[in-house]
Amino acid sequence: MKIAVEGCCHGELDKIYESISYLENKEGVKVDLLLCCGDFQAVRNEGDMKCMAVPPKYRSMQTFYKYYSGEKKAPVLTIFIGGNHEASNYLQELHYGGWVAPNIYYMGYAGVVRFRGVRIGGLSGIFKSHDYKKGHFEFPPYNQDTLRSVYHIRNIDVFKLKQIKMPLDVFMTHDWPRGIYHYGNTNQLLHKKKFLRQEVESGILGSPAAAELLEHLQPSYWFSAHLHVKFAAVMQHQAKNNASPKVTKFLSLDKCLPHRDFLQIVEVADRPGSSQNLEYDPEWLAILKATDNLQKPLCNFWNPPQDNGLHTRWDFSASQEAMMEVVSDLSGDLCIPENFCLTVPAYDPNRPQPNAHPTYCTNPQTTELCATLGLTDKYALAGQGAQNYRVEGATEEEEDEDNQSTGSTDEPSEYPTDTSVLSSSYNPDEITIEDEWEEEEEGVGCAEEKGTDAVVPEGQDSDRDSSPSRETASRLVLPPPRAPPETEAPRRSSLSLLLPPPSSSLSTSASLSQGSSEEEGGLTLARVPKRTSGETQGLPIHSGGTPQIKRRNQNIYTAVEDEESEG
């Protein structure tokens, strides 16, 4: 079957589908499946747009909302992973995967599905070492930290993927596996993207987590995006168990713009007799069930269980019995149910609502899947229990990597390329020059200087629940988080290093900061937060200008890692 692979989508669904149609007609081919490697921007309305890590001046509704509302329908089954520009609130609802619109399927934080017998896996987000070990604690409305950390890859998801034993045909990540650039025409890559040279030569470009997965999974194909360049590589793995060495064909693609290499048609053999519908993957679901209790949605670091005498179980791979149990849970039907339904109003260009707040509620698809398989809705848990867990979980120690965090940049710095003459909207190329969202060392405030994002200004908690009232009996609309008692503020101020007092308890990342030791009673060290404190969500302008104190010796202050796997 022919699979169309697309790089960064940036909400250009109309153009992508039109391009596929044009190509089909011109070349006399038929595309069976579209894979999109992130930055999908499944923005349903203005509220979702505020949950996207894009400076306000570049925000544009783009075209997804039409597919969400039913005005248009995706002409080809579309599967995508998340990148670093997403409607994070919406994607979090579907953290186990689900339909964001008819015929458009999101893979979740991580996932494996099957289509015509072809196993397709994916991992959403980009790698950032300082968030890698945390749980998925984020919950909207996001502050300036969680707006970005929400899409940072977590080790729990990589751990789950590492339990996969059966071969995968295709795997997708948004950012590149670290080192993959050595398996293709590196010179050509650096000719196209000169600014990547230092990172390539240092071997630090890309995601080490993805590299680990590449080595473990060894899929036939690996597709990525993020760097806005087409790059192909062929990696021959080390042979295992006396078998012939496997080969992975890697391909990264550009974003959807004229004259760019954003699309590629790949012929992948499907398996005769397989379902023509998108299916769950029993091995993956069995892994989800087995690992369901491993981690709570906390910001504390979590360490995966290892065979080191400290854990009773470290192997969560799926047994035959476990997979049969999954099939039984699904009543013998592996097809992913076509149970998409609208949960929030779609954007209406004739009646814009620029002040709409992001919605945060459970998604019926996730509710159904959790009920079917006995899984925990971690997103609902994060929303309900975030307050309590921040206090209880304080005894966990954290490895401090404040000043030595690495990972993929939010945007590759590159020359401002010629933008589409058609679009006057968001241009990521411009952002790379002007914004330094992930420059933690400098503590540079991002361009989001207005408090109209998902950042909730102080004192407006009561406004949060401004979403239209509707029946909620079948869905859980989660209450807004509560603000901490005001008495805590002075104590925090005494420890805060030139940072304003916190305005709200939404800053779960504050557990890393100076205030946590008193609030949570576990941490004994006050550390300068690596980035702008999440506690300052109500004062984005001030936090942007707050100087960050940089220590050169964070290692010696690193607390002993907690060896327990319980997160």
Add this chain to the structure above:
Amino acid sequence: MQRPHFRHPRPGPRTAGFRSPPPAFDRTGSMVPSPPWAFSTPPPPFGPRFGQCSPNTPPREFFGNRGGSGGKHFSGQPPGHTPRMSNPSPRGTPYRRSPYDNSGRHAEHQGSPRTSTPFGSTHGRERGTNDMEKYYKPSMLQDPWADLKPISVTETQSKCNSQQTTNTGRPGRYYN
């Protein structure tokens, strides 16, 4: 969802040039054992598992089912309406698989390039066709790996840093 009655055309001379390897093998080199679910026959037909909504439920019907308490917030537009955007698409109807056909529209604007159109002299439907030509590249159907040979991991290990996820890649520094 897929169009169930579509028959994939047999590969011909115009088909894009390469094929993938045969179905995956496990790491011992043998075929993956076939559990009942692995390459099963097509599943029995099924409808929406939960009758509350289906992928084709128009927004208004859905909201009607929900009791309409939120109705005032929802768009009253018919599904086929495409609002005029700064980049007007020549299509004013829901997207169809039908060929991207501008020939009819071109006929409306034969003659002088300065012929005025509803969208201006060089905008609109003519420009739509040019747009797709700008987005298309023949390389989209060409094998991107054709000129590449597999490079072994052992050949490049010396080039790569240790890829530990906890390794920051930077040397530690000590307070003095």
